[in-house]
Amino acid sequence: MKRPATATLLLAVMVLALLMLQARLWFGEGSLRHVAGLRQQLAALEAENARLAERNRLIAADVQDLKDGLDKIEEIARRDLGLVREGETFYLVLDRDAAP
Structure with missing residues (x-):
C-alpha cells in the first residue's frame, strides 16, 4: 500500500522537527549539560557570597567595636604596634x- 506524497512529506517534516528539538535539548545553550554547568557555577557563587557575607559581618563588628570604646583600639595597638x-x-x- 502506497502512502500519498503529502502524508510522506508531513511525516518527514515532523521527524525533522523532532530531531531539531532533541538536538536543542542535548546540545547548545539551554541543553541539559549547559543547565548542569550553570547550577555548578551558581553553587560556587553562593558559597563565595556566604564567605564574603561572613567576612563583612566580622568587619562590621570590628567597626562597631572601634566606634563604641577604646578596648578594640588598645588591642590593635598592642598587637600591631607593640603598645606597652x-x-x-x-x-x-x-x-x-x-x-634566624
Missing part, C-alpha cells in the same frame, strides 16, 4: 630552635 603601658613589664621570649 607605663608600669607594665614587657618580656620578649625567643625560641632557640627557630631559624
